[in-house]
Amino acid sequence: MPDLLDLDRPALLEFVESLGQPSYRGKQIWRQMYQRGVIDPSAMTDLPAELRGNLADAGSTPTDPVEVQTSADGSTSKALLRLSDGELIETVLIRSKPRDTVCLSSQAGCAMGCVFCATGLQGLRRQLTAGEIMRQAILARSWSRDEGRELTHVVFMGMGEPLANYANVSEAIARLTDPDGFAMSPRRITVSTVGIPQNVRRLANDHPHVNLAVSLHAPDPALRRELVPVAGASVDEILDAVRDHSRQTSGRVTFEYVLLRGVNDSRGHARRLANRIRGLRAHVNLIPLNPSPGVVGERPSRRATLGFQQTLQESGVPTTIRVEQGRDISAACGQLRGDRIRSKK
Numbered sequence: 001m002p003d004l005l006d007l008d009r010p011a012l013l014e015f016v017e018s019l020g021q022p023s024y025r026g027k028q029i030w031r032q033m034y035q036r037g038v039i040d041p042s043a044m045t046d047l048p049a050e051l052r053g054n055l056a057d058a059g060s061t062p063t064d065p066v067e068v069q070t071s072a073d074g075s076t077s078k079a080l081l082r083l084s085d086g087e088l089i090e091t092v093l094i095r096s097k098p099r100d101t102v103c104l105s106s107q108a109g110c111a112m113g114c115v116f117c118a119t120g121l122q123g124l125r126r127q128l129t130a131g132e133i134m135r136q137a138i139l140a141r142s143w144s145r146d147e148g149r150e151l152t153h154v155v156f157m158g159m160g161e162p163l164a165n166y167a168n169v170s171e172a173i174a175r176l177t178d179p180d181g182f183a184m185s186p187r188r189i190t191v192s193t194v195g196i197p198q199n200v201r202r203l204a205n206d207h208p209h210v211n212l213a214v215s216l217h218a219p220d221p222a223l224r225r226e227l228v229p230v231a232g233a234s235v236d237e238i239l240d241a242v243r244d245h246s247r248q249t250s251g252r253v254t255f256e257y258v259l260l261r262g263v264n265d266s267r268g269h270a271r272r273l274a275n276r277i278r279g280l281r282a283h284v285n286l287i288p289l290n291p292s293p294g295v296v297g298e299r300p301s302r303r304a305t306l307g308f309q310q311t312l313q314e315s316g317v318p319t320t321i322r323v324e325q326g327r328d329i330s331a332a333c334g335q336l337r338g339d340r341i342r343s344k345k
């Protein structure tokens with residue numbers, strides 16, 4: 001029996017018909033899962049009892065997190081979820097009025113090997129299915145609703161490189177934006193990538209209204225290779241793809257830039273970054289490194305961070321420093337999973 005979340009809409013309708021049911025029952029199940037967040041068929045009370053019985057094994061993937069950490073100020077909750085094969089992934093809910101944002105994982109682990117990232121240390125375990133990605137979104141929305149709010153934004157910034165799992169991430173975006181599904185505006189969804197050029201272009205084509213964030217971290221090719229060693233494309237190739245994306249979507253791109261003390265945080269780096277992205281409708285989001293055990297890099301000084309921002313702004317590049325929430329929990333990507341694996345060992 002398939003897990004219902006692992007079926008796309010046509011496959012779900014076909015599956016329901018194979019059980020001798022009319023296809024509108026499939027539409028009911030779809031709405032239950034993606035509008036109401038009910039993934040246990042026995043709780044889909046608008047279905048006939050016989051069908052609920054037939055589906056008893058089809059929604060069995062447990063949704064309860066293995067562990068949840070919430071920051072002292074209550075702004076951030078991080079859940080560790082166990083997948084059906086035992087893999088662990090993280091999902092983060094960030095509450096910042098009036099927005100509730102979920103940060104979704106797209107892979108178990110990650111192959112990109114960013115030297116400052118706890119997930120990168122763990123390597124790639126496997127791709128997540130579209131259903132496993134949606135399970136995280138459904139969970140986060142139910143948290144928000146239980147607290148009397150609504151999930152307003154989705155960012156693919158959790159574990160993994162979303163554009164290295166293009167098919168499943170694309171299908172998840174389709175479900176998130178389906179008016180009969182999660183019904184979220186694509187403008188409230190952001191895909192954050194280290195930059196896989198062909199898939200940046202595919203994203204522009206398939207989901208032109210979804211926001212693009214590119215994790216650049218360095219203006220120079222050699223330094224970028226040091227910081228993001230496995231990403232195959234050069235800075236020039238990535239920026240070419242971003243220009244194509246921008247032309248096709250007329251959208252503004254965000255460049256994410258993790259600042260590491262003494263590595264990429266000088267005013268010279270900022271000037272070279274400004275030159276590189278000149279002419280793009282861009283915004284730079286600076287992220288002072290939040291070091292976690294085992295990763296490379298130290299947190300930059302406040303002075304260097306502000307200096308970097310000022311240099312970019314003087315060059316005409318709108319620049320913000322990420323407001324950090326939840327630093328008192330294992331907030332860096334992959335840290336909670338790493339902690340759990342280490343404690344088991």
Ligand code: SF4
Pocket residue numbers: 110111112113114117118119120121158159160161194333
């Ligand atoms: S920062 Fe993102 S792309 Fe880099 S290793 Fe971590 S999860 Fe992968």
